[in-house]
Amino acid sequence: MNGHTEITRLLVDAGADKNVRDWHGKSALLLAAMNGHTEITRLLVDAGANKDKQDRQHRTALMYAASAGHTEIARLLLDAGADKDVCDRCKSALILAAMNGHTEITRMLVDAGANKDLQTNLSQPGTTALMYAASAGHIDIARLLLDAGADKDLRDWLGKSALILAAMNGHTEITRMLVDAGANKDLQTNLSQPGTTALMYAASAGHIDIARLLLDAGADKDLRDWLGKSALILAAMNGHTEITRMLVDAGANKDLQTNLSQPGTTALMYAASAGHIDIARLLLDAGADKDLRDWLGKSALILAAMNGHTEITRMLVDAGANKDLQTNLSQPGTTALMYAASAGHIDIARLLLDAGADKDLRDWLGKSALILAAMNGHTEITRMLVDAGANKDLQDMQAGKTARIYAASAGHTEITRMLVDAGASKDLQDMQAGKTALIYAASAGHTEITRMLVDAGASKDLQDMQAGKTALIYAASAGHTEITRMLVDAGASKDLQDMQAGKTALIYAASAGHTEITRMLVDAGADKDLQVARLLLGAGAGADKDVRDWFGKSALFLAAMNGHTEITCLLVDARADKGDLFGKSALVDALCNGHVKIALLLDAGADKDVRDEMASVL
Structure with missing residues (x-):
């Protein structure tokens, strides 16, 4: 492990077992090769150590040397006849050398007759040495393998070929080599993003030179992936103007529509939605259909308007797009003008109105x-x-x-x-x-x-149909003092009763503890002839203090039972009735609810019968 050559020689000469392995399954030869100890590797090979022993990871000395780039050790092992095509769980020495960019070792293995088309079977199943080189951009290795006759159109488990891998990763020179070597330009993936071609990957990622190279080589412009997206749609949705121009100039179908992801969407719709101005202009100038709609009924104009893209909206309007198309699924019936109005896109709304939108x-x-x-x-x-x-x-x-x-x-x-x-x-x-x-x-x-x-x-006295409440009742109930004053001053009826419980603004205010509003309504002056039991204690100029709700409760009764001391005091001073229609007094109710101060206040003016009732409660 530490590269002690003389000690190793001494032990070999003394007859030490050259093929004994540690608990990881590694022999002395494996350890020497993986750590780059050339002389010890030579000594062990010359001593007859097993060159093809595999450790528990199923790797041989040649695999370790190829993976780590130990050129001299790899040559030594090859010259000694090490197996070139044995694989660990998935990769051969050639694959390991190619994926790690070791050109010289790759050349040695190819020259030694290593199988160039072995495919991995576990990690990234189906991948060849050429695919790894194409994916990683190892130009010299890719050239070497192509010159040696490696299969250009083998595909991995996802359906990706060397050409697809080179194109998707932006490796122009390798793409050129593969095209020149006759690689199939229209192979489509079958699992990852199914149906995607090398041209689609290039168009989606914005690899201009690769897209041009593939188009010049005759790649099919209108093939579509499993979602129905073509190279033109992918270029437009990702904002790649130059590739869009190339595809349009090459005659790509401008009105193809997706069939799964956002079904029915065209290249123009994607550009309009994302705000790609130059692409939208390019497609319009090329005659793209302005009024096609996606599955939700949205046109390019609707998509531009809803996303706030003013310039594209203007272009579409100038091109004669239908301004009044309405969606049919998502927010059905919505027009471009409605989307602009809802989102606050001022310039777009003005533009559409000036153009005569309904x-x-x-x-x-x-x-x-x-x-x-x-x-x-x-x-x-x-x-x-x-x-x-x-x-x-x-x-x-x-x-x-x-x-x-x-x-x-x-x-x-x-x-x-x-x-x-x-x-x-x-x-x-x-x-x-x-x-x-x-x-x-x-x-x-x-x-x-x-x-x-x-x-x-x-109208200040209109009653709603839900509860029969007026504006004044709602304001008094919610405690909006200034609004209540405003409505009272404007002549709103103070004694209208709602249809829900027969309560007036005064009752709601008193019950909720809104002191100022209660005082305001008591002092306001109102009709004293409400047909609710005629329980006035005396004439006066205030709002009817003794009008009752449907449950027979007056403002004083509600104020007392809810513990609103100041309002109770106000109503007592106004000589409001202290009982309900069922013979229960505010005094007793206050006492039962623990409002002692209010009970004492009411007691000062209670009659003998009420006093007797209070005594029985106590």
Whole structure:
């Protein structure tokens, strides 16, 4: 192992066993060859050591020398008659020399008659010495093997030939040698990326010189892999302009469509989707079909618009592409304009509108470009569509919402103002819950939008169809103080009851503990003649303090049971009724719920019967 020549000679002369092996199965000859000890190798060979002994990895001394590039040892072993074609689990000495780039050893083995077409059987099964050399770019070894008659068209287990391996790895000179030697240019892989040819690999990877070489040699331009992709499609999708030009000039079919991966996609569609401007222009100039569609119904124009590629969109429009094609599977019914409006691609939307794209087409959910722009907050596109005359009151089929409702709901102030100024209907109710833009704005707490809608004359007392709630009820319930004040000042009815539980804005505010809103509603002044048991304790100018929900509970009762001390105090001072319709008092309920301060507050004004009830509870 350490190369001690004299000691080795002494032991051999003393009759030491030359072929004994260590626990790895390595003999002295194997160890000397793998470590590059030429003199000891010669000494052992001359002493008759077995040259073809294999270790537990099934490798011989010649294999180790060939793999490591120990030229003199390999020559010595070959001259001594070592077996040239014995293989370890998969590789011969020639394969090992070729894959590791040892030209001189490869030459020696070829000259010694080693089998040039042995193929591996485990690691990368089916690979020959020529394939390894072609894959790794070992030019001199590839030439040597070709000159020696190595089979050019053998294929590995994936169906790759030496030519395919050279092309996919960008080895131009080896590709040229193989083409000149007559290698089959149109062999296709059968497992890894099935159906791929050398030209497809070159086109996909952008190996210009190799693609040109293969085209000049007559490689088939329109063969397709298992996904239906041709060399032209692969070049276009990967942005390789020069190869695309070569293939177009060579007459490649520009309108082939894929059949598995993104079925129906053409080279132009891939270029439009990825934003490869020069390739898209090249294909259009060559007459590629502009309106072919993939399996989702997307055309090149739709793909360019949805991905924000303005220049390609312009080229397609100028070339006469259909601006109003609609998708048929993914987001069915969507046009290029809708995609641009939804994503906020301003220049593309302007370009399509200027070209006359239909503004009011709707997708399968009934959404128009205007609705999509408004709901996504794209102010400038909304303005363009309004100026172009888009229908402002279209309702989608998903929820019956208009552009204005979506904008108000999402808090898009400028868009809402724009639609208000443009005359969009103020009081349209959606079909999902019967809510108006004002209700959505008030519910979500969008103060500025609420003010805008109130000033524009939106109906303040419309009740939704879901719960019968008004804008005021929603604002009071959610604790939006400023919006509540605004609606009260604008004359919204303070005593309307919802249809869900018969509750008013006051009841909702009191129940939720919104003190300021409760005070505001009590002080606001409202109709005292509601038909809910006529439980007024006295005349006054405040909101009806004693109106009850469907469960007979008043504002005071709800405030007490929920522990809202300040609101309870406010209602007590306003002399609100302290009981419910079923004989239960707020005082007892407060006590039962542990609200001691409130109980004491109520106790100060409770009548004798209530006191007796409280005593029984205690």
